Amino acid sequence: MRIKKTTIQSIWIPLIAIVLGLLVGAIVMLLSGFNPIENYINLFTGAVGTPNAIGEVIRTATPLILTGAGFAIANSAGFFNIGVAGQALVGWLASVSFALAFPSLPSIIMIPGAVIAGALGGALWSGIAGYLRAYFGASEVITTIMQNYIALYATNAIIKGVLAKNNADYSPTIPKAARLRTPFLENLTQNSTLHWGILIALAAAVFLWWFMKKTTMGFEIRAVGMNQDASRYAGMSTKRTIIVAMLISGAFAGLGGAMEGLGDFQNIIVNTAMPDIGYDGMSVSLLAGGAPIGIIFSAFLFGILKIGGLNISITSTTPSEIVNIVIAAVIFFVGAQYLIRYFFETGRIGRGKKNKRGGTANADSSAPTPPESGPESVTTNKKGSDAR
Amino acid sequence: MKFTSKAATASAVAVLALVLGACGNSKSSDSGKTDKAHSVALVTDGGGVDDKSFNQSEWEGLQKWGKKNGMEKGVGGYNYAQSNSDADFVPNVNKMIQAGYKTIIGSGYKLEKTIKDAAKKNPKINFIIIDDVIPQKNVASATFKDNESAFLAGVAAAETTKTNKVGFIGGVHGEVIDRFEAGFRQGVAAVNKNIKVDVKYADSFSKADVGQALAQAMFNNNEDVIYQAAGGTGAGVFSAAKNAIKTKKVWVIGVDRDQTADGKYKGGNLTLTSTVKGVDIAVQKLATAAKEGKFPGGKTQVYGLKGNGVKLTRGNMSAKAWTKVQEFREKIIKGDISVAEKPSDL
Numbered sequence A: 001m002r003i004k005k006t007t008i009q010s011i012w013i014p015l016i017a018i019v020l021g022l023l024v025g026a027i028v029m030l031l032s033g034f035n036p037i038e039n040y041i042n043l044f045t046g047a048v049g050t051p052n053a054i055g056e057v058i059r060t061a062t063p064l065i066l067t068g069a070g071f072a073i074a075n076s077a078g079f080f081n082i083g084v085a086g087q088a089l090v091g092w093l094a095s096v097s098f099a100l101a102f103p104s105l106p107s108i109i110m111i112p113g114a115v116i117a118g119a120l121g122g123a124l125w126s127g128i129a130g131y132l133r134a135y136f137g138a139s140e141v142i143t144t145i146m147q148n149y150i151a152l153y154a155t156n157a158i159i160k161g162v163l164a165k166n167n168a169d170y171s172p173t174i175p176k177a178a179r180l181r182t183p184f185l186e187n188l189t190q191n192s193t194l195h196w197g198i199l200i201a202l203a204a205a206v207f208l209w210w211f212m213k214k215t216t217m218g219f220e221i222r223a224v225g226m227n228q229d230a231s232r233y234a235g236m237s238t239k240r241t242i243i244v245a246m247l248i249s250g251a252f253a254g255l256g257g258a259m260e261g262l263g264d265f266q267n268i269i270v271n272t273a274m275p276d277i278g279y280d281g282m283s284v285s286l287l288a289g290g291a292p293i294g295i296i297f298s299a300f301l302f303g304i305l306k307i308g309g310l311n312i313s314i315t316s317t318t319p320s321e322i323v324n325i326v327i328a329a330v331i332f333f334v335g336a337q338y339l340i341r342y343f344f345e346t347g348r349i350g351r352g353k354k355n356k357r358g359g360t361a362n363a364d365s366s367a368p369t370p371p372e373s374g375p376e377s378v379t380t381n382k383k384g385s386d387a388r
Numbered sequence B: 001m002k003f004t005s006k007a008a009t010a011s012a013v014a015v016l017a018l019v020l021g022a023c024g025n026s027k028s029s030d031s032g033k034t035d036k037a038h039s040v041a042l043v044t045d046g047g048g049v050d051d052k053s054f055n056q057s058e059w060e061g062l063q064k065w066g067k068k069n070g071m072e073k074g075v076g077g078y079n080y081a082q083s084n085s086d087a088d089f090v091p092n093v094n095k096m097i098q099a100g101y102k103t104i105i106g107s108g109y110k111l112e113k114t115i116k117d118a119a120k121k122n123p124k125i126n127f128i129i130i131d132d133v134i135p136q137k138n139v140a141s142a143t144f145k146d147n148e149s150a151f152l153a154g155v156a157a158a159e160t161t162k163t164n165k166v167g168f169i170g171g172v173h174g175e176v177i178d179r180f181e182a183g184f185r186q187g188v189a190a191v192n193k194n195i196k197v198d199v200k201y202a203d204s205f206s207k208a209d210v211g212q213a214l215a216q217a218m219f220n221n222n223e224d225v226i227y228q229a230a231g232g233t234g235a236g237v238f239s240a241a242k243n244a245i246k247t248k249k250v251w252v253i254g255v256d257r258d259q260t261a262d263g264k265y266k267g268g269n270l271t272l273t274s275t276v277k278g279v280d281i282a283v284q285k286l287a288t289a290a291k292e293g294k295f296p297g298g299k300t301q302v303y304g305l306k307g308n309g310v311k312l313t314r315g316n317m318s319a320k321a322w323t324k325v326q327e328f329r330e331k332i333i334k335g336d337i338s339v340a341e342k343p344s345d346l
Helices: A002-031 A036-048 A051-076 A084-101 A107-136 A140-163 A183-188 A197-214 A216-226 A228-233 A238-264 A276-287 A292-315 A320-335 A337-348 A361-365 A376-387 B002-024 B054-068 B086-098 B109-121 B146-160 B175-191 B208-220 B231-244 B279-291 B319-334
Strands: B040-043 B078-081 B103-106 B126-130 B139-144 B165-170 B196-201 B225-229 B251-256 B271-277 B300-303 B310-312
Touching: A002 A036, A002 A292, A002 A320, A002 A337, A036 A051, A036 A292, A036 A320, A051 A084, A051 A183, A051 A197, A051 A216, A051 A238, A051 A276, A051 A292, A051 B086, A084 A107, A084 A140, A084 A238, A084 A276, A107 A140, A107 A238, A197 A216, A197 A238, A197 A292, A216 A228, A216 A238, A228 A238, A238 A276, A238 B086, A276 A292, A276 A320, A292 A320, A292 B078, A292 B086, A320 A337, B040 B054, B040 B086, B040 B279, B054 B078, B054 B279, B078 B086, B086 B103, B086 B109, B103 B109, B103 B279, B109 B126, B109 B139, B126 B279, B139 B279, B146 B175, B146 B225, B146 B251, B146 B271, B146 B310, B146 B319, B165 B175, B165 B208, B165 B231, B175 B196, B175 B225, B175 B319, B196 B208, B208 B225, B208 B231, B225 B231, B231 B251, B279 B300
Parallel strands: B040 B078, B040 B103, B103 B126, B126 B139, B139 B300, B165 B196, B165 B225, B225 B251, B251 B271
Antiparallel strands: B271 B310
């Protein structure tokens, strides 16, 4: 029964958040003298009205699924990996560099090679923060923020100094064999930037689910996330778990960056700020509560808002600033879903006195359950946690 | 739980009904005067159309053009799309094409790749690229000899400085800002070789705080004239100057459009002059050409001091400095002086 209730909640709460966000956006538009209904229709048709728009929405969601999954893994281990953006950037650079370094490889080797290079680049970058956290207790929040800056300026220097030609501020375009965008997809979607990376992203989401729910390592990560001391007491290597969690997190983020490099942009540009996919990926993951299927849906929601949002100011006189406020309002309510959850909880057990636990429904549902085929140590672990 | 769940369902259904009901309404956006065959749209390169620089100039030019031709903002008339990040370039251009705009302007060299691809796939649509060259049949390119106006800014700075130290703050290293730096340094040296030019880059076109910090350091170092070619970063240079002017005389040289208004402070104006880039004129000319069926596709329009494609404003320069600037202007137009395009060519 309980599982059923929390499942209902985890579907309803984000939906209500979205509706509230749209309502606030509508109020903002009404106050500014614009027609919210017309604008929302434009947003909707701009996101799903044409094959081109659908292609762009999927393309926007692709890296967000990956960066979101990356953030989710670190988050279940109890780490706030703000470095997703920097890791994505390193992955982007690594994948494009690989493609440019071996221009004559056939697609069948080139694409896996470039994709793996991206994942390794991201993993290397996050691994540093993981190592420092595991062995020296350095806060991953601080190290990853600083690593973001290092990544930004270092990649810019490498692009300008090594990759770019003629003093340009972007690298040459990657060879055809490395491109994830194909003429087939372009014809299918009226020249959108849709690329095959979406398959990689969906596979990553499946992997995330399998890894967290079905493997010992995934279980250990969640256990460490809930209580590090208890996990250590239960015989887990918390150091190893921390590093593995950060490595996988960074690898996913790096894959997200590789999608930008091999799919959307097909080169790497000098960025003046951290790429959006980093912070948006964090929002995607938080909105989904770290659940893989939820990450896919929330990444698509972001894609719809972003791509559909572009359409509002193109087809009406509403300035894009207003559109950005509306999008921010939706994301705000989605982020503030604890508020909605609180009302759910109080509505449910309003007469009781246990209301203090307003925001714990989600944590309960995600409490570690040992994998079905887990080895013996897992059972011990569970005892350890319970004893705590 | 049950109650709230019902309430939630009800509210969701209500919203759905609202949306569906609205779908049934007739579309009312197609009113107003339009000239679909000649509609023009602008895609920005990151900043909004209020960036007090490049995009704003273009948009103002386009608005003027639209009004002159009796058009309205919106589909079938003229419009802009703001790119919130580089990933928005392609979708923005595609959405403009699908909305039916016939001439699409890529604002700045960052859109080169996007415009090139789009032009190949949409041979019937006119494209305009500013600050770059795309040799394709349906693309008109417009480039500006910013180095020439920057040269004159250098002359003005050299004629104005009391400390024989001036500063240059660039946005991001690259071909375009190189022209500003090269021209400015050459102009300063043409007046007085002993004047030191301090060159710094903010590595961003949108970080006013970095611009402010760099300018602060320059003013502390007794540099009394700063030329900023840094887009939105330049706003910080003006803020730093407004602080510094409380204790000593300092000047800022504006970029891309007349930035006199940005230099106002209690007791005067610290904008010495501005190098004006005629993107508004370029946009209007090309839009008119497209309307008249004479779109110069495949050709590059170069705008220099000649014909006032770029120019230096009179601003608050002394009469002596202004005379000198005029002198050099003539020499450049005549071809007696050729202005370098890269700092490495100096």
